[in-house]
Amino acid sequence: MSERLDLMKRALQSFLNQCITAGSLTVELASGERLTAGDGTGLPLVVVLKDTKAVRELFFHPQMALGELFTDGRLTVSGGSVYDLIELLGQNLHTLTPPQFGQVRHVLRNVFDRWTRRNSERLSRHNVHHHYDIDDRIYELFLDADRQYSCAYFETPDESLEAAQLAKKRHIAAKLLVEPGAKVLDIGSGWGGMALYLARVAGADVTGLTLSPEQLKVAQRRAGEKGLSSRVRFRLEDYRKLSETFDRIVSVGMFEHVGLKDYETYFDVVRRSLKDDGVALIHSIGRLDGRSAMNPWFAKYIFPGSYVPSLAEVFPAIESASLTVTDVEILRVHYAETLKAWRARFMARRGEAKELLGERFCRMWEFYLAAGEAGFRYGGLMVFQIQLAKKIDTVPLTRDYIASEEDRLRASEAAVADRSVAAE
């Protein structure tokens, strides 16, 4: 037993030497023994492992164990935060040339997931409940006031989170070419922010679908408060049950929950639910390469049932649904910046979060936000916005209309704000 531990210790040291070439990292074992690596620059980060089993877990399942040990308090970080640790790992692993050892396992897991995991309507409800029906107040602590729980669109690098989330809604609305009175479907409407924007600013008639009773309640209350209940309806409904048709379909941060096996179904529903001169906009997290698969810790603790696809995995389903792809935008640094802003807000109000859901939850959430950011900076994650139509000439000839639609929407936002002030 002690011999095996020794073996793993040496393997860990060799791994550290191989990986950490820039920056510093010390690992303190339960015995008090310290392994160090790096070039001595940067923060004097120390990872403290509280028990002997932790080494083994890290060795055999690094991606799963790091988050689990941190959440359970069996791994702590001193000389910096868990964010600094993940940043250090991200920067160093990033510079290694692929394929990494361990990649083979991820690819296998990926293939396995693809053929076995299918999100039934019941399982989808369960998955959504897992993440979105926890104490609602937790989201108030780190999201913007409109509770946009998806990648913001930073028009400039130093834009505020509030402004970038508003810009995201505007950018998507611009690509949807929404006219007043247009019938819009929002698949995965969350707390209603996108639907309310489309109704208030673009004058649309919106139907939002969610599987979360908590989100539904909040969204309906907000529609009522803004006097928009007649023009925005939210329903607790699986998208696969849809039977109406719409002028426009928007789906933001929902496709991640669909799962690879249901992509054909998803795009078939989009085609079936879209009028002939319709436009749809799908906004989702994606992977830049075919190698990296779903992080197992995220899949287990944060987003069960979710799957982050590469474009090569998405396009076959779009093409088999006979939808016309009219634009694909790739947002790269935006989600890293969004998660960074969320973590800063969360850490500033960590005391309140602890009162609501306890210390263990706070550690898990801190890890989630930090690791998520690293995934977008170093891990090959991105966000894609795919615009779809049924006909080749529904969307204008060039993409210049996006900027002019944004100008129009900006003016409308100002007019709506003036009316609100006048009404008070």
Added chain:
Amino acid sequence: MSERLDLMKRALQSFLNQCITAGSLTVELASGERLTAGDGTGLPLVVVLKDTKAVRELFFHPQMALGELFTDGRLTVSGGSVYDLIELLGQNLHTLTPPQFGQVRHVLRNVFDRWTRRNSERLSRHNVHHHYDIDDRIYELFLDADRQYSCAYFETPDESLEAAQLAKKRHIAAKLLVEPGAKVLDIGSGWGGMALYLARVAGADVTGLTLSPEQLKVAQRRAGEKGLSSRVRFRLEDYRKLSETFDRIVSVGMFEHVGLKDYETYFDVVRRSLKDDGVALIHSIGRLDGRSAMNPWFAKYIFPGSYVPSLAEVFPAIESASLTVTDVEILRVHYAETLKAWRARFMARRGEAKELLGERFCRMWEFYLAAGEAGFRYGGLMVFQIQLAKKIDTVPLTRDYIASEEDRLRASEAAVADRSVAAE
């Protein structure tokens, strides 16, 4: 024999009745007998079949036979042009719901092509020679003055071909973010228009590769005439032989000639030849859906060895090359408008074309331009521009830079024009 002919005649009549619901079409057989279909509206189009074998060929291989019979003069059109005939077929076939009969065969052909046809360096040279080394003067008759033989970019629907081709070069240069002195590679440099633009207007140092000795000669002559020989080099070279690295890579209208089996090689060469902070822009014809395959007549007579991919067929190779996709623009109506302009110019100078290459060539070329346009209007063809990088932050945060780069290039075009005038 006469019984079989009668059977096919009845089948043809039934096919016509099924297909032609809007507009009018009469088919006149060699016997003088006439089959009619349609609602009697539109042009009184008559297709005249000169011999009895033509019916059988049309029946068994419609896509191949239509072009062959027209080229050989065994099928003529009265009451309108072959363009009007193709337009009528396009509009009517377009409204039928897929899957069409015949689609199965196309899918099979597609699969077959995928695994069997590989463009060796020798075959590539042969294919290029087939299309580009015919009497050079023919291209002068229908292309713009800069000989842009790829999809133009119409900023407005009624822009002239010259302006739209200039806008295409500008749009691509803008996406490449070219700085003065940047080392740019042009894979498939044709008659040199793109390379010369990048050197003259953006101040780049350009290396263009072509497999056509005729194109090489013209491109080199043009570089010399413009005094750019020191900054633009053209080489007769297969892209697979490259061993240098570049800041930027551009490839316009060449990817169509690569063939499905070489996509991984192609993107591996792009990755290998691109510096770490490099940007590449691939402009190619693509298919919107997974069903329609390469038109066999085009593959045999116009572009042997070519293959028009769907995005689902392109992305696996991009991802396996570990390239970062940073933008995908889908140009839909643009190539239909380009081909329409080319056909109008060609028809206006058909007499000169006939003197150069004969009547048979003229009929083939007229069919090519008309059928090509219909392919982009009704046949699910489009053009994609895929922008690639190696790092996630090489290209700016949002796509707004494209418009401002275009403004900058427009100003530089004007300055270059002023200098040219002053030098004269």
